[in-house]
Amino acid sequence: MQINDNKTLPAKLPVIVEDELFLYPFMITPLFLSDEENLRALDIALADETPVLIVPAKPQNDGARDFESVYDAGVIGTIMRRVPLPDGRVKILFQGMEKGRILHVINENPLEAMVDALHVVRPSQVKTDALIVVLREKVRELAQVSHFFPPDLLKTIEESAEAVRVCDLVSSALRLKKQIAYSFFIEENLEQRLLKLIDYVIEEIEANKLQKEIKNKVHSKIDKTNKEYFLKEQLKQIQAELGADSNRDEEIEEYRKKLESKKKFMGEDAYKEIKKQIDKLSRMHPDSADANTLQSYLDWVVEVPFENLAKKKSSIAEVSKHLNADHYSLEKPKERIEEYFALRELLELRGVSEKVNNGAILCFAGPPGVGKTSLANSIAKALKRELVRIALGGLEDVNELRGHRRTYIGAMPGRIVQGLIEAKQMNPVVVLDEIDKVGRSYRGDPTAVLLEILDPEQNNKFRDYYLNFNIDLSKVIFIATANDVSQIPAPLRDRMEFIQLSSYTPQEKFEIAKKYLVPQELKKHGLKPSDVSINKEALELIISDYTRESGVRNLRRRIADILRKVAKNILTKNSEGKVTITAKNLKEFLEKKVYEIEQADKKDQIGQVNGLAWTSVGGDVLRIEAIRIQGKGVMQITGQLGDVMKESAQIAFSVVKVLIDNKKLKVPMAIVPKFEDDKRKLEASDVYRRYDLHVHVPEGATPKDGPSAGITMVTAIASILTDIKVRHDVAMTGEITLSGKVLPIGGLKEKLIAAHKAGIKTALIPRKNYERDLNDIPDEVKKDINIIAVDTIEDVLKNALVK
Template sequence: MELENYDSFPQQIPLIIEEDIFLYPFMIAPLFLNDKVNIDAVEDAINNNKLVLVTVSKQGHENSRKKEHFYDVGVIGNIMRKVSLPDGKTKILFQGLAKGKITDFNEETPSFAVVDLLQPKEFQKEAVDSIIEVLREQVKKLSRVNPKFPVDLIKTIEENDDAVRIADLISSVLRVKKDDAYRLFSEVDVEKRLLDIIETIKKEIEALRIQKEITQKVNSKIEKTHKDYFLKEQIKAIQKELGADNQKENEIKSYKKRLKKIKEFMPKDGYKETKRQIEKLSRMHQDSPDASLLQTYIEQVLEVPFGEYADAKISVANVEDQLNKDHYSLCKAKERISEYFAVKELLESRNIQSQKSRGTVLCFVGPPGVGKTSLANSISQALQRPLVRIALGGMEDVNELRGHRRTYVGAMPGRLIKGLVDAKKMNPVMVLDEIDKLGANHRGDPTAVMLEVLDPEQNHEFRDLYLNFAIDLSQVIFVATANDARRIPAALRDRMEFIEISSYTPNEKFHIAKDYLIPQELEKHGLKKSEISLSNTTVEKIISEYTREAGVRNLRRVFSKLFRKAVKKIVSDESIDKVVINTKNLKNYLDNPIFEIDPADKKSVIGVTNGLAWTAVGGDVLKTEAIKLKGKGGLSVTGNMGEVMKESSKISYSVVKLLIDDKKLKIDEEIIPKTPKEIEEKVKLDPSEVYKRYDIHLHIPEGATPKDGPSAGITMATTFASILTNKAVKSDVAMTGELTLTGKVLPIGGLKEKLIAAYKAKMKKVLIPRKNFQRDLDDIPYEVKKDMEIKPVDTIEDVLKEALI
């Protein structure tokens, strides 16, 4: 014992509490420590050249250092080496020297304990020697039945006469619980300790004998080569001996009971498939890899809400009330939705249910923020049906909709079936969001699945690849949303009825802000109406100068920003009862204004024309510019234009050239550059020389924004005519329309958004194709038609007559 180099006992020394095993005085063992108190104890021992006591925590109290939560005996020893590991742990090499007992411990200094040596009592050598002989025999028996027993231990205890050392050696290799290990470790009566060890060995021999018998029973049932299966059967046999293996049987009974309950609502092939899989699972071992996959499949099928339907009857009155309550304007959209559900109400009241009567799928088309998804929310509330939203934007994997085949790892049902499971009803309102952004690649085309889902002739037998049987989706009310209907494949467009939701006018935005956005944001920010003063003029200024959108999403964000700052003022200063926000102090709450559309120029300019464009976020006014440079009649176009617009520019240029050749556009000879010889000889030039002696450069700002589409023909032609004739274009006139080579003006799309953009830019006159004037003018808001002259044109001559000064 190497204790003479240290202070005498009892003494206060650092305390290390281990989690698992008792160490013995003869051991040199590595310990891995991550507890800060243990690490502090190690540091103190090394710095002050002290011994340490290593003891063990009690079961269930591994992270506690309360006195009653660890054993009061352990091994006194020294730290031979310490290494700090990268993960924050500390590794030490510990050498045991003697057993110790804690005589005093203060929880306020948990790194230390007062320790005394644990000395064995005096004993009669003859009696103990007899017990040791019996113990040696028992150890030999244990080594014969336990192949993992260390063989060299038998030789060690044969050659050793020290009873305490023999007891320590044998105790260290026995597999016992913590409390039993503590009893064998702390016993100071050597004779009693040896008898306890003999008793423990006998119990272990008996346990190994029973285990061997169980092993032999299992071996008669299985092949010896299947090692993994053998081990699992061994566990099963042990559980059977203990009478604890009935969990699987209970689960199978539960599955059969749930299946029987929904049998009448399930398709026949679905019932047969599910029943077959349950029976297959009952025959399969619960630890088999296939059992887990099979159980997942059965649970997924049983979660589908077969036979569960929302009971509320369809009522057009409820739908109209909810739509009017939640949305301002959108009259045509509301009217079409009401008609759609009027048909459904009539069919329901007359109990007509056939494939032909299931109707079309509604698709709301319009810029972001105009209320497409919220219309679907209103429908869901009015019908008292759960709402399921499936975001289709960017989806490229067809299996996300149709489900994965069960042969794949991690296979799951498609989003449509998951939507039914989440809704817990078979007739929810399902919103197919951003259906125009579906993509196709090597993993399939999700559009093809949508063709089946949205077709009333097919969706009553939609087959999910994971479930592997048909599901009736005909009771689901599908509502799609899209920003641009042109991006939806033609076959899919054919299955839907489009309801256009256009940009809001400033007047509509004002009413939406007053009636919906401001009250909602006040409530969200915990403000009372009396605590905020926001005048109508201020709201109008916010709409005109601080938002750039077709819808009202950014407008909501602006009000949210205002009210956040108002809340901060009220919270910071208790004396403030009311926050006043007006046009004078608005800049204190918001950044600099963002002008949505540049207003019309006051001065008319040569070669600059106001064109109207449609974008995914509403209409816009694009100024088309041109300059002429001395050259040979070349044309260059810039402004990030697409192929359609580039062709339009060539057509427009040719049309203007034709007008000049036919003398329908008068050219002042003075603007045509002449050579000195022509000046001297007073040569009279042909009008066509004006486009032969100049190069034209056409540009549409902003250059970084991509532009394309068939509606800029008359705008470009007017710009060419202006620059070649040296006549200015009226700055308060805007136009939209496509040209043919013969000079006819063709109709265009997106007229409402374009006219709203012109209205916001304060244009006085707008030129549009006559066909659009005849068929689309009813859709234009009243304030737009009232404050702006909308003039129909048939040919390019009509356009130039109205546009050029």
């Protein structure tokens, strides 16, 4: 079947979920989309110029966007217009064309499915005509006792020649409950559908007549002025007469009970507001949209754990015990955390409890995966409180923290209140993750809300817009985490006490893996140390070649990958005996290496020198380049270098100038630019006066810093100003002083391992390192690389420049 110019059915279509309305094919309907899944499905439809399938959400679906929570049939149609609204929602004009049914699911996020049209099975024309006549007659009858059919609609129903369309028009006018609407909608047998509809209309006529009678009866009994009571009574009668929802009273009773049980723990405004809303609900028609919204509000508020406060006082001994049990090293951060909680404990002991929270908020700062969240977790365990994580990354809409007002479609409490509900406690440990990434946008400034949340003067009266009453957050322990402290808005920064965590060295990673990650992952995978072990070389290889990170998060994942494979092998192959992962067989368990060091150049070149660098993710060979351009002796340095590295380039330039002046470096005079008006004989020093230099450290996007590239820079500059090539198989590391001395550096082991991988034959290292660190260097590196100790820059140039 053709559904538009370029699509036939069955076809793969994006699926949009409509929570409120039940659509029919003949309608052109404005719809409002606000959630991400629907908006993404819409984008696909617009980008691919395909129709969409709009399906109704099942009742009580609570905004869920999965195939379980929606009906499997709806309307296929096209988007006629798309208008973004200032509140973030998107309004679309949807033209329904065809009924469609989901054949099978293709994608869950956003929803996409294979969709086919619903095929109508028609009875004979005579039968159809007869049934339509009856249906129209009953509709007219119902129109007289109800408000379902406005005159225009009646006219269309009378005049429409197409039976299916008449059924759809009648169904849409009846405002059917979703379940019934759906059962009529998917009925492909037209005769059955007409019969069901006629039955329903007849029942509806009866019910409406009955309502009228009851109204009359009730009216005569009750004092007319007591309107509220009258309405309630009327509702009860109708419900009793229709045998409807006796559960509802029970539900309302349940809300009241829960509210009373929490009364003494909550503020008076909260109690009043909730009570007011329960009363309101009890007066509403159960099927009205407002009743649904109100009911979901009550479902949220009665879950707020007013009555639950974790009792445990902070105990410094417990905190210290848990921090140490869960974390390797991190001595400084642990000490600072202990001090922080020692202060709390002391204040509690001295009875100054109202001051306990007045101190600054702890903020763990450092690169990803170094244990920030995990430290918070240990604190929560020690204090026997729940841990709630609130991800602030990219958060732009203030209302996500504070909640949307109830009138907003799909409104919910903010994340803070949701966190308390999730923790079932009013005083959990709340981790505000990535506080440096909160964004400011037209939807308000989350910083202001965060300030309020963290301010002990104000946070005992935090107002969530959805709840519409104040919540006491003063007992919550807030801990923030951040990658980059400088990105935290200044007012927030002032409220925080920072605990810095830095990247791990490969050695530390190795210890963490051995003592924590491997045993923890073994346990998670149901394996025993007697089933599998990962030997030292394999672990080192995973750290150096299969992960590239400051922390250990990916390392944990790679270990888990290996153990999953081992577990599967044990089950499927029934293999017995212990599996040992070694550097050799590691390839069988892990997919490709993420990081390989580039091989050294094959040719000696002017101005290109191999430096050795240490980064948070291991050693690396950095090729420093320099060129000369006719100019005035100005040096330009690029490659995202930190201040220390820039200074070290300046030092390098001065060192080379001195070497030239002292004739320790011989400048071929042919390269020195000559000017027509030169009156004097050119000197060697003219080479650095008549050229500009440009020094670049490649991989410009990665920030680099530190003094250890000093001798590499000297060599690069010396090479271009003397026109002598640099040996391609030599690499070096060392700090340089103005007088040309070479000073020791850190991270030698990682640097030499990287040099080894890059195929370097000679490494120049500071003498101090040579004497101090050579024992740590793996044997195969020492065997393949000629490691030369250097004291001065002359030693470096002698070995690095081609003779």
